[in-house]
Amino acid sequence: MEKAIFLTLSALGDILCTTPVLRAFRKQHPHTKIFYIAQSAGFTRVLDHNPDIDLTIYSDRLFINGMPDQLTDWLRSLPIDLRQAATLYRLDLKFACTSEEAFRKHMSYSFARLVGVELDSVRPVVVLTESDRRGAAVFTDRPYVVFSMHSVTNPERHDGRGRKKNWPVENWEKLATLIAKQTGHDIFAVGAENEPPLPLPYVHRLYGLPIRVVAALLERSACVVTLENGIAHLSAAVDAPMVEIYANMMPLEWAYPAEATRCQVLYGDPLDISCDEVFQAVEATLANRSPKKCL
Numbered sequence: 001m002e003k004a005i006f007l008t009l010s011a012l013g014d015i016l017c018t019t020p021v022l023r024a025f026r027k028q029h030p031h032t033k034i035f036y037i038a039q040s041a042g043f044t045r046v047l048d049h050n051p052d053i054d055l056t057i058y059s060d061r062l063f064i065n066g067m068p069d070q071l072t073d074w075l076r077s078l079p080i081d082l083r084q085a086a087t088l089y090r091l092d093l094k095f096a097c098t099s100e101e102a103f104r105k106h107m108s109y110s111f112a113r114l115v116g117v118e119l120d121s122v123r124p125v126v127v128l129t130e131s132d133r134r135g136a137a138v139f140t141d142r143p144y145v146v147f148s149m150h151s152v153t154n155p156e157r158h159d160g161r162g163r164k165k166n167w168p169v170e171n172w173e174k175l176a177t178l179i180a181k182q183t184g185h186d187i188f189a190v191g192a193e194n195e196p197p198l199p200l201p202y203v204h205r206l207y208g209l210p211i212r213v214v215a216a217l218l219e220r221s222a223c224v225v226t227l228e229n230g231i232a233h234l235s236a237a238v239d240a241p242m243v244e245i246y247a248n249m250m251p252l253e254w255a256y257p258a259e260a261t262r263c264q265v266l267y268g269d270p271l272d273i274s275c276d277e278v279f280q281a282v283e284a285t286l287a288n289r290s291p292k293k294c295l
Helices: 012-028 042-047 060-065 071-077 107-115 130-137 169-183 211-220 230-237 275-287
Strands: 003-007 033-039 055-059 086-090 144-148 186-189 203-205 223-227 242-247 263-268
Touching: 003 012, 012 033, 012 042, 012 107, 012 230, 033 042, 033 060, 042 055, 042 211, 042 230, 055 060, 086 107, 130 211, 144 169, 169 186, 169 275, 211 230, 223 230, 223 275, 230 242, 242 275, 263 275
Parallel strands: 003 033, 003 086, 033 055, 144 186, 144 223, 186 203, 223 242, 242 263
Antiparallel strands: none
C-alpha cells in the first residue's frame, strides 16, 4: 500500500493553501493513503473532515518545539506504519518560494510544484458540519458583518508607522460606526484569544472561538472585512462575500481575485486606503447579496 506523508509547520493561511494540493494529489493518486502531520494548534482543525486526508496527526511536539532536528527518527515515533516505504512532502514556503517567479504565483501553486501535481483551483478545502454551523448560529439572529483586524505574519514598516499590513485603528472605528448606523448590521470581530483587543464602538469581540465555528460565522456573514491573513483564506474557502485590505508587500496573485468572485480586493499601502473606499466596497457587497437565513 502506497503512503504519502504531508508535513507542515505553518499558520492558518498556509495550511489552507495546502488543501488544493491535497485535492489534486488525491485525484492523481486515488489509491495512496494520505497522512497529514500538523502542529497541535487550534487553527489546524480546519483539516477535520477533509475528504483528501486519510489520517491527520496533530503534533504537540511541532507546536511546542518546532520542527525536530532528527526528522526521520521523529517520524518513526508517530502512529504511522512505516515498515513499507512512504513518500514525505514538506509543505513549507521556505522550500516552495525559492525564486521571484515562484513568489509571484499564488502560494498553492508553489506547494503543488513541490508535490508534483497540477492544480485546477486554488480555493481552499474546508468541510463544515452542522455542529459547526450551530455554534455560529448562537450569534446570528440578525444580519452581520465580520471584522478581522490582525495578521500573524506582519513585519514592521520601514518608516516606523506600525506594521505593514495594518489598517489604522481610527479607520476601523469609523467603518464600524458607518456600518452600524447606515446599514443596521451587527458587527463581530474575530481573532485569536491572545490577540490584543481593539475596543471599537458597535463591535462585538468574539476572539478565541473554535476555528471551525469561525468558518461557519464567515460563511453566514453578509460581508467579511479583513486584512491579508488566514481569515481571508478561510473566507475564500467558505465562499464568503469579502472586502480584503491587501498590503502591496505581498503579490496580488496571492489574493487570486479572478477565482474569489465574491471578493473585492483593495490593493496598496493600507495607510493610503481610506475608510470611505472600504465602506463603498462593503455597501456594494451588501447590495449584491442577501444574508443567509439563520438556523
